[in-house]
Amino acid sequence: MLEQAVRPIVEAIVAKAPSGWTRAVLHGRAGRGGTSVTGEYAPRSGNWNDRVPNPYMELMALAETLRAEHGWEPVSLEIVCRPSGEYRLVAFNDAISRVTGTGGGFQVVLDPDHRLPQPGLHQEPGTAAPAGDPELAVARFRAYLERRAAILGHPDELPPPATVAAIEEAERRLGRPLPADLRALYLIADGDGIEYENRYLFQGNAWLPLKSIVAEHTDWSAGERPWFGWDLEWDAVVFDATPAGTVRRCGGHPGWLRFATSEDGNYLAVDTAPARSGRPGQLIRTGRDYDDGPAYVADSITSLLGHYLDLLDQGAYEKNGDHIHLREPARDPAPQQIIGAIPDEVPPTLQAIHINDATGLVDLAPLTAAPSLRRLHLNRSTTADLTPVRELPVESLRITLDGGDLTPLRGHAHLASLDLTTTAPAYLTPLHTAPPARPRPLRSRHPRPGRPGRPDGPPLPLPHGTPVDRPAERGPRAPRSRRRPPGRRGSLPRRRARLGGPPRPRHRERPPRHRHPQDRRGVSRGPVVTLCDLCALGKQATPVTGGPVVALFRVVDRC
Template sequence: MVEQAARRMAEEIVRFAPGGWTRALLSGHAGDGGSGMTGGYTVSGGHGSPDFPELHPLLEQLAEAVHAERGWERIRWEMDCRNTGAYTLVTFTEEIGRILEPAGGYQIELDPSYRLPQAGMRQEAGTAAPAGDPDLATATFRTYLERRAAVLGHQEELPPPVTAAQLDDAERRIGHPLPADLRALYLSADGDGIGYRHRLLIENNAWLSLESLVAEYTEEQEWGTRPWYGWDLEWDAVVFDGTPPDTVRRCGGHPGWIRFATSEDGNYLAVDMAPARDGRPGQVIATGRDYDEGPVYVADSLTSLLQRHVELLEQGSYEVYDGHISLSREDEDPGEVQIIGQIPAEVPPSLQAIHINNATGPVDLAPLTAAPRLRRLHLNRSVAADLAPVRELPVESLRIALDGGDLTPLEAHPHLSSLALDTTAPTDLSPLLTVPNLRGLDLSGCEAVDLTVLVNLPGLRYLALDRQQWAALLDHGKVPPVLAAARLAGADVTYEDALALAARLGLATDGALRVAGRL
């Protein structure tokens, strides 16, 4: 079955090949959750073609055949076809897969269940009292409904309220108390939906019924507080701070965030019961699908948000369409948060991420000290000579090509969690041993004096090295003790190389399926 599926794939790849092709190398995933592929054709003369045939039906057949033989629900695969008619297919579980980066390579998951801790979990907790007032919230809600009725010419029908006992039960089921002003609103109405039609009362969002609130919270905790996009994207991911700073935890999701309204596109309003140092319990935040780089602070309480809604109606800052009122307001400008290109003449203090691309000479990082909230500093096809300015910044994700190899400015850096390092000289890695939160390293472009010092990084979870570096490390029997993922870097490495490395790192790869044939 697997042999037949492989042959059909090879036939389709050859049939689709452009003129003058010499090789086709394609890889991807298949099985439960769908299929995907990347790669392309090599054409004589050194030019490549990224096009490839439509293989999804054949990949479905391959996944079914592998499942029947091995029982794997999801697979990674790689097919190598030559213009001679020869082809090979390798399939294995989803723990090993090719990644798309300029340097290429393969990702190996050694602990598929592990997820990196989010920076917000380490933030200092807020101690202020809630800003919400249940009596004021109830009175403001009545005023808000009266103003809306005056605009629409009729009272809007709302569901009947819930009882205090139902609220108590909901809090027990989610394991968190609701803020007093949100409780008060549910004692006025159980959300704003009648059937499938919502009144979009809260910040132009559908206010969830209490039962839907519990269901959303339960589902979020069951599936995780945020999606996991794979180690190639997550190992150096950063969550930005909100505005005002230090009000909301820098997380993609948190058990203390209770969603109570939705824009019905995967985004939500939530009450935050676990605020950061300068926040207040019960503050309203925006979170969900479009907020992976950080939640957005909306208001210090639902009470304040309702007061703002009344003000907007009184100011005439709204539109009416299809029987709905859409409130209009300008969001607070957080300032320039991210820059792609070069360091500007005047660095905005709001800056949290910068990607410096294609600099013509060594980059002076000193101007960036004017950005006290900088969390991501990436130099792409650019070189810097001095890391000293980084010592003064709360940078968590650093990608840099260093002219030389002096890492002493990074000693004991309290924030740095990921480092991708290229160097032009042999580098002493020992300063990294003092960096307390270092979780990810890409040294595939670094000439290290001694890689074996990495074994003394007890918190290192991700490590990227090239083939020679991995061999040097493993030949000494030295591997960081709690690696959850490894990357074999290099444009010329193969799936077989990745399988061999995974085996040396302790992953059982002897069950990999291999098919070879000729058309």
């Protein structure tokens, strides 16, 4: 069965090969979600068509075969073939997969069922009373409908009101009551749509009937944040809304009840579980375009209806057929993200900065003026001192470090993901002492300006399983017996001890040595970190922090 599934893929690779080729390599992933392929023919000619094809149907058939035989979903694979038709297939479960895009390398998922905890779940809850007033909301809603009827020349046709019993049943299924002002509106009309025609009363958003609110809440897994896989989620950050501290820093929350939709994957929701400075029943935007965090809209539906009336009184609207679009006033919010250089005056509201193509070393000291900075990415830019990061709540850090000193990150309470490029070997011990709220994914790269072993190049790559550089202050290693415990080989126990965790008990079997098919020697890009070093790091950290779940690293070419 497997031979029959692989042969059509090899035939497709051979059929698309350029003249003069001697070898082709295809790296891919395939499963129920589709396929992704990278790879090329050798020798390379520099043409865009040197890339191997993506035989979608054949890869899906191979994935189905492997799923049936081994239960793998999805699968990662490597196919190497030659003009003679000879090929080699290596397929494995998705614990290890190739990373495409900038940086490349391989991804190791130690716990595929783990999900990043959302920081907002641990925020202090709000204690203020709701701002909504059901009687005032009803009066404003009726006045809003009257103004619309005067502009359109006819009243809006709305569905009949929901019954008290229907509202109570919906609240039971939602697991929480509706805000009083929203509840009062449903006693006027059960949404604004009749069959498939909506009136879009909430500024281009269709008001959902009760059954749709319940369905959205159920289909959305009770408010959990959508999961897009470790490829996209390993360095995810959720930002604070404006005003700060009003909405929980979550991509989704069970207390967010979606009651209106713009029909593009985005929603208006009432927030029944606000953060410290928020109020129950406040309105937020959430959905497809708000994975980085929700947007604050108003403190209640009552206030939002009052705002709509003000815009109509000011004539700030446009009529388009049977629909009215309200023109919101221009706003100049304080900047929360900067792309480019560090400005002379760093705004205190800054939460993310991407520093691109800086000349010379970047001084990070001015960023200490941004007490809410959570994402700091240096793209094609280098810094020599991470000390300013120590005092910042940075969760996602991408840097090229002149040298390999990570000491300033020791004990960092917020750092959750690190994309590191160094000009020298980096010792990872400072990262073990940080107490992050979630496991710490790693991505490491070590530039190689010269060939290994030359004076202008980095040290020779270490063999698989060799420990990373030892810090000088540890001194010489103590003498030890050359006799190895039964069933143990290599230096993994010593490496675990040096990383801070105890060696494994002697009676336990040695874990399998992890190797990617392309990494025959099993070495990392310079003596920075090896795959087994990362596995040991994850297992060592488990009792303390849950262990880093994802490690991204690069593998050297064969020497």
